[in-house]
Amino acid sequence: MSVDLSSIKGKVMKFGDGMNTDIIIPSQYLEDSDPNIYCKHVMAAVRPTCYHEIQEWGDTIFVGGKDFGSGSSREQAPDAIKYAGVKAVIAESFASIFFRNCVNVGLPLLEVPEITKHVNEGDVLTVNLETATVTNLTTNRSFSGKRIEPFLLNKLRKGGLIPELREYVIQHGLDKP
Numbered sequence: 001m002s003v004d005l006s007s008i009k010g011k012v013m014k015f016g017d018g019m020n021t022d023i024i025i026p027s028q029y030l031e032d033s034d035p036n037i038y039c040k041h042v043m044a045a046v047r048p049t050c051y052h053e054i055q056e057w058g059d060t061i062f063v064g065g066k067d068f069g070s071g072s073s074r075e076q077a078p079d080a081i082k083y084a085g086v087k088a089v090i091a092e093s094f095a096s097i098f099f100r101n102c103v104n105v106g107l108p109l110l111e112v113p114e115i116t117k118h119v120n121e122g123d124v125l126t127v128n129l130e131t132a133t134v135t136n137l138t139t140n141r142s143f144s145g146k147r148i149e150p151f152l153l154n155k156l157r158k159g160g161l162i163p164e165l166r167e168y169v170i171q172h173g174l175d176k177p
Contacts, residue, residue: 002157002158003106003108003156003158003159005108005128005129005130005153005156005157006128006129006130006131007126007127007128008061008087008088008108008126008128008129009059009087009124009125009126009127009137010057010058010059010060010061010086010087010125010127011057011058011059011060011061011122011123011124011125012061012063012119012120012121012122012123012124012125013047013050013053013054013057013060013061013062013063013086013121014063014064014116014119014121015043015046015047015062015063015064015065015068016064016065016116017064017065017066017067017092018065018066018067018070019043019046019065019067019068019069019070020067020069020070020071020072020095021069021070021071021073021074021076021077021098022045022071022072023043023045023046023071024043024069024077024080024081025038025039025041025074025076025077025080026041026044026045029041029044030074030076035076035079035080035082035083036083038076038079038080039051039079039080039081039082039084040084041080042054042080042081042084042086050084051084054084054085054086055085058085059087060085060086060087061086061087061088061089061090061125061127062081062086062088062089062090062091063089063090063091063115063116063125064089064090064091064092064116065091065092065116066091066092066093067093067094067095068089068091068092068093068094068095069091069094069095069097069099069101069102070095070098071095073097073098073101075101075104075105077098077101078098078101078102078104078105078107079105079107081107082107086107087108087127088107088108088109088127088129089102089107089108089109089110090109090110090111090112090115090125090127090134090145091109091111091112091115092111092112092113092114092115092116093111094109094111099111103152103155103156103160103161104155104160104161104162105160105161106155106156106158106159106160106161106163108127108129108156110127110129110132110134110145110146110148111145111146112134112143112144112145112146113145113146115134115145118136118139118141118143119136120138122138123136123138123139124136124137124138125137129148129153129156130153132144132145132146132147132148133145
């Protein structure tokens with residue numbers, strides 16, 4: 001399986017600075033370990049109707065400010081975003097562990113300085129992770145982001161760490177006794 005990282009398109013759902021993992025998916029919703037269940041509470045602490053809006057909008061891109069994903073290292077936060085149907089997360093900066101967790105679960109993301117000053121709720125964006133660019137189709141403006149290391153892009157292309165490892169095991173015949 002290969003994911004196209006050159007033309008991710010979606011409508012902006014905008015958030016501010018400091019969206020930590022407890023805001024992304026509050027711990028009280030993690031009693032069930034199924035991401036198909038807990039994703040229904042994504043961002044409920046700041047936007048109670050978030051999941052339903054994502055379902056109505058279809059292709060959605062989260063745009064956040066500084067320090068997106070700070071707090072605990074729980075990987076359920078990027079899983080909640082991904083399973084809710086969000087196509088990508090663009091932020092001014094990410095907590096490093098959240099960034100790696102997104103890569104590991106196959107959630108496309110890009111750091112773009114001052115992006116919140118240049119997009120509004122409901123704008124339509126295209127994101128190209130291969131070139132680290134975001135184009136706001138609503139305003140016809142483009143922005144450069146911080147390039148993602150090639151080995152991390154490869155993980156995202158494969159759909160995350162587990163699909164990448166699965167492919168490696170099969171390619172090298174390690175799945176046979």
